[in-house]
Amino acid sequence: MSETTVRTERQLRGGLLDAYTATRRFVIRGRRQPDVIFGSLLTPVLFVVLFGYVFGSSIVVPGGNYRSYLMPGLFAMSVLFTAGNNAVAVAADMSEGVVDRFRTLPIARSAIVIGRSLSSLLLGIPVLVVMIGCGYAVGWRADNGVGNAVLAFLLFELFGYAIGWLGVLVGLLAGSAQAADVIMNIPIFLMGFISSVFVDPANMPAWLRVIADWNPMSAVVTAGRQLFGNTIGPPPSGVWSLEHPIATTFGLALVIVIVVAPICVRLYSHSTR
């Protein structure tokens, strides 16, 4: 084996180890911020009540059962909210001395941002579990078997992981935690509401309907509904992303990670306070 191969291998091993250490740090940290965990639970749980019962009573959806229609959307929303926390957390980290400390250590340049994105994925799991409990409580069921349900949740998490990287990117660029909060969370809200998460876009004005149909969030939720068996009739014709929602979600998540992650690594390693 040549010397370069040995060095590359050692670098790779060191990089994986560093990413593990960073993830571990962020998970320990995250567990000690009950306010953040509570915060990311509060909104989707409130949505279950608000939309499932308050608005839901006057919302008509294909298939008839609104709460079965709603829950896959709220699973996806909760995953999205957790991912959005990354923006604020990274922006806060960047304004503290801890970044300087890390940058004088012999750590792989990618470790901290990878650790951040992985830890938010891990910390989001309990939130999703609570949401599944809520879903069960309000009558939602996965009708296509456990395997497909697991696949749906994996797909949601993958999408959340990709959005988590966007959160890291926003956090690196934002300059302050407050700015990061606004830049990240307003689009997340818009993405959630102008989609098929809460209502059937068929009833929207034509121009808004086009946006809602092509909104990736609609594809994600449709993928979930298909896998759970909470089907809602045929997709609007001509919208490729809704005709192939699973492929769309998977592909989009992959593209976001492949494009955004290297940018984040570069930004992080060139950042100075």
Place this chain on the structure above:
Amino acid sequence: MSAPAISADHLVRSFGATRALVDVSLRVEKGTVCALLGRNGAGKTTTVRILTTLLPADAGQARVAGFDVTDQAAEVRTRIGVTGQTATMDELLTGAENLETIGRFCHLGAATSRRRATALLEQFDLSDAARQLVKHYSGGMRRRLDLAASLIAEPEVLFLDEPTTGLDPVSRAEMWTSIRGLVSGGTTVLLTTQYLDEADRLADTIVVVDRGRVVAEGTPEQLKASIGRPFVRVTLPEADPATLERVRRLLGEEAEVSGRSVSAPAPQGLVTLEEVVTQLRGLGVPVHEVGLEHPSLDEVFSAVTSHSAHPEAPAISRAGGT
């Protein structure tokens, strides 16, 4: 002599229109403590950030532990410890967890990281607080933990950027004790400070920076000697004008009275002191104290960093220094 632990040649760095470093060169031999002394904004932190690979220099070169800070940054990072001005420990982790995390990042492995963390917490008197979250630590404890963190991988060269700024006197004294302990273990230390007494107490050599330039360097003694000669001070038990006048006349033309003491230049140091003591005995006046005094580093500092009309011609330049 072996290669110096730190060498910087003509470092230049600007931030926009602000010239943080105009020309900074320094050399720190292995196992010694060098204090970078200067006012706020003199360029101390910029110098440290360049030497610790955090910031590229616009021009100039620097080597730390034998490696170039720009081209061989990774090599440098495995050999240095850095304690910055701001606390860098994670508030939501315990003291022990913080140190272990840094240890793991230095690739010491889990077991060694834990062992080193425990030993360092002991060494810095933080064992009792090891399992407490850092957010409950006092300012002094945070600084000590920060210092401990920079030592976890047993670095060859340690950078301390204003290690005691903002600390109360007791915590400062504790930091000094800790730093001195390290040096006796052979670590090379570059510390920045705006406190002269700190430089005087801790450093083997002092580099005075002002507005991005090195304006003086040498050992504390060399710096003091360069600014002026020692003087002898005679203190009387009471401020009795007649007696003060007699002593003043005894000490010669340059003698000055202030309060209940009289001071005069002592060009020959101890020899002059001995003469004065003998003459005082002959004079038969009651004396409270007689001593030889050196100009303080404060005076040196004022002299070399005085923002006079001729900044390019400081009162002294390059005292000693090799």
